[in-house]
Amino acid sequence: MAIHPQQQLQLLKAMMVNKNASKLLAACVLCFLISACTTTINHVDVSNDKIKNQKTILSLTCQYRLLAVNDKRQSGDNAGLLGINEFSFANPEEVVSAQLVAAGMHTANDSSGSDVVIDIKHIYMSMNQSSKIPTVVYSVHVNDSKEFIIRGQAVSMIWNGNEKEAYNSFSAAFQSANSQLVTKLNQQCK
Numbered sequence: 001m002a003i004h005p006q007q008q009l010q011l012l013k014a015m016m017v018n019k020n021a022s023k024l025l026a027a028c029v030l031c032f033l034i035s036a037c038t039t040t041i042n043h044v045d046v047s048n049d050k051i052k053n054q055k056t057i058l059s060l061t062c063q064y065r066l067l068a069v070n071d072k073r074q075s076g077d078n079a080g081l082l083g084i085n086e087f088s089f090a091n092p093e094e095v096v097s098a099q100l101v102a103a104g105m106h107t108a109n110d111s112s113g114s115d116v117v118i119d120i121k122h123i124y125m126s127m128n129q130s131s132k133i134p135t136v137v138y139s140v141h142v143n144d145s146k147e148f149i150i151r152g153q154a155v156s157m158i159w160n161g162n163e164k165e166a167y168n169s170f171s172a173a174f175q176s177a178n179s180q181l182v183t184k185l186n187q188q189c190k
Contacts, residue, residue, distance in 0.1 A: 040084065041084055041085075041086050042084050042085045042086070042163075043085075043086050043088065044085050044086065044087050044088070044163055044166070045087075045088050045089075045090060046079060046087055046088065046089040046090075046167070046170065048091060048092075048094045048095050050167045051095045051167065051170055051171050051174060052167075052171050058103060058179055058182045058183060058186070059103055059104045059182070060103055060104040060105060060182055060185060060186060061186045061189050062113075062114075062185075062186070062189035063106060063112050063113030063114070064105050064106065064113045064114050064115075064116050064142070064185055065105070065106040065107070065108065065110055065111075065112065065113035065114065065115055065116065066097060066100055066101070066105045066106065066107060066108060066116050066118070067108050067115045067116060067117050068108070068117050068118070069093040069096045069097050069117075069118045069120065070093070070117070070118070070119045070120065071091075071092060071093055071120050072119040072120060072121055072139070073120060073121060073122060073123065075122070075124070077089050077090045078124070079123050079124055079125060079170075080124040080125035080126055081125060081127065082125050082127060082132055082158070082161050082162075082165065082166045082169070083158075083160070083161025083162065084161070085161070085162070085163055085166060087125060087166060087170075089123050089170075092120055092123055093120070095174055096118060096120065096138075096174065096178065099174060099175070099178045100178060100181070100182075103178065103182050114142055114143050115142070115143050116140065116141070116142050116185070117140070117141040118138050118139070118140050118141075118181075119138065119139040119140075119141075120136070120137070120138055121137040121138065121139055121149075122135060122136070122137040123135070123136050123137075123170070123173075125166060125169065125170070127158060130157060130158060131155055131156065131157060131158060132155070132156060132157075132158050132161075132165070132166075132169055133153060133154075133155050134153065134154055134166075134169040134170050134172065134173035135151065135152065135153045135173055136151070136152040136153075136170075136173045136174055136176070136177040137149065137150070137151050137152075137177075138150040138177060138181065140181060140184075142185070142188065148184065150177050150180050150181050150184070151177065151180075152173045152174060152175070152176030152177025152178070152179075152180060153173060153176060154169055154172030154173045154175070154176050156169065156172075
């Protein structure tokens with residue numbers, strides 16, 4: 001069966017329209033997929049005022065003097081991600097000092113007690129599909145004795161992935177690290 005030339009021309013035009021429509025549809029789908037993959041990241045500078053003691057940490061049973069808390073993080077102030085929030089933590093020394101003074105550690109101005117110097121090595125939030133893992137790592141020097149490492153972590157489920165949840169997690173990690181430090185220092189009391 002032969003197709004008339006005018007019918008061939010109409011069929012060719014219909015195929016061209018369908019081909020262009022297919023290309024347009026494919027371009028729209030591609031744009032949608034690309035836009036769905038891009039998420040705006042919320043940059044959060046962690047405020048020391050929002051890092052709270054969740055519960056009372058142990059008290060020191062002998063005298064220690066906090067000479068210095070030094071921020072020695074190689075990653076700078078980067079503190080990881082939770083949900084769409086990327087955290088930076090500029091002055092964690094204040095959080096560490098405040099919690100340890102609350103536990104009974106003397107300040108550098110006081111002349112009594114063994115000297116303690118803390119180097120903050122890491123503060124970061126990592127996560128997997130269901131859990132968040134805030135971690136705080138210190139290197140601690142007491143007088144002239146060998147340094148020791150303290151690692152505070154507070155693994156918990158991800159509920160909302162929002163800032164409030166992250167602050168509670170960072171607070172728990174600092175609490176864990178400082179409680180471990182007070183326990184270790186109490187064991188060294190003479």
